[in-house]
Amino acid sequence: VQEDIASPKKTSELLKRHGLVLKKSLGQNFLVDPNILHKIVAAAELDKTKGALEIGPGIGALTQQLAKEAGKVAAIEIDQRLLPLLKETLGGYPHATVIHGDVLKVALKPLFEEQFQGFEQVSVVANLPYYITTPIIMKLLEEKLPLENIVVMIQKEVAERMSAKPGGKEYGSLSIAVQYYCDPEIVTIVPHTVFVPQPNVDSAVIKLKVRRRPAVEVEDEAFFFDVVQASFVQRRKTIYNNLAARYFTKETKSQLEAILREAGIEPSRRGETLSMQEYARLSGILSQAVG
Numbered sequence: 010v011q012e013d014i015a016s017p018k019k020t021s022e023l024l025k026r027h028g029l030v031l032k033k034s035l036g037q038n039f040l041v042d043p044n045i046l047h048k049i050v051a052a053a054e055l056d057k058t059k060g061a062l063e064i065g066p067g068i069g070a071l072t073q074q075l076a077k078e079a080g081k082v083a084a085i086e087i088d089q090r091l092l093p094l095l096k097e098t099l100g101g102y103p104h105a106t107v108i109h110g111d112v113l114k115v116a117l118k119p120l121f122e123e124q125f126q127g128f129e130q131v132s133v134v135a136n137l138p139y140y141i142t143t144p145i146i147m148k149l150l151e152e153k154l155p156l157e158n159i160v161v162m163i164q165k166e167v168a169e170r171m172s173a174k175p176g177g178k179e180y181g182s183l184s185i186a187v188q189y190y191c192d193p194e195i196v197t198i199v200p201h202t203v204f205v206p207q208p209n210v211d212s213a214v215i216k217l218k219v220r221r222r223p224a225v226e227v228e229d230e231a232f233f234f235d236v237v238q239a240s241f242v243q244r245r246k247t248i249y250n251n252l253a254a255r256y257f258t259k260e261t262k263s264q265l266e267a268i269l270r271e272a273g274i275e276p277s278r279r280g281e282t283l284s285m286q287e288y289a290r291l292s293g294i295l296s297q298a299v300g
């Protein structure tokens with residue numbers, strides 16, 4: 010088993026020896042603090058009966074810790090230059106597999122079947138590349154993978170939006186999309202000093218416990234998310250104005266007030282005050298009129 014590499018000194022030694030210069034364009038900010046790594050791994054509640062999927066192993070600092078806890082680790086890395094280095098740092102962990110690819114292009118269902126056969130519970134655990142945080146998380150959720158939880162380091166602002174409750178300025182379509190599938194919890198806020206190189210933004214570790222069933226029942230998921238998205242197009246406008254702009258014409262919009270009232274929603278409210286339950290009710294009634 011290789012020694013742990015999560016320190017500024019070992020990280021720069023390894024990079025130097027392999028002649029690697031980090032690429033900002035790939036979001037390569039590597040974690041060099043063992044305490045944060047342990048917090049991330051602990052939040053995922055792994056054991057040898059469980060699997061872990063990592064996105065962007067980098068030089069393997071988190072991968073090593075995951076391999077100590079989980080029965081199987083699969084890690085998807087886009088940067089081919091890192092593969093020989095990962096071979097070295099993961100040498101002592103035969104149950105950790107590195108897959109070269111772009112997580113946004115890889116077909117994850119077959120990958121799961123191949124890598125996690127016999128594992129009933131799989132977590133995604135990662136220090137995500139920040140330039141694609143939201144697309145990665147939405148891909149994981151929308152593909153309805155058999156996940157127990159997702160524990161990821163992301164920008165603090167994005168973590169706050171994902172876990173926001175109705176009423177505040179952080180609450181929006183991302184909050185609803187994430188909370189439809191998951192129960193979110195911010196594990197810890199992370200200072201940028203734990204990365205090499207240090208990113209310009211603050212970070213947070215967020216844990217998304219994947220729900221067995223979505224938080225609300227809707228007949229047409231695509232339409233539900235369309236209504237949510239439409240309601241936040243202009244945040245300062247009322248729900249009435251946003252929905253009128255998306256689904257009605259001058260001639261037809263007289264119906265909208267009655268629809269909102271039937272859903273129990275005052276037309277003068279703003280999208281940011283509606284709960285997910287209210288959006289579910291509204292989209293059900295609205296789809297009969299315009300869907």
Ligand code: SAM
Nearest residue numbers: 038039040065066067086087088111112136138
């Ligand atoms: N896990 C390491 C750590 O914690 O130190 C590295 C994390 S670093 C923030 C993000 C990693 O994701 C980098 O290794 C980067 O090359 C990789 N990456 C960037 N875009 C990717 C993509 N589309 N698919 C897979 N990996 C990607």
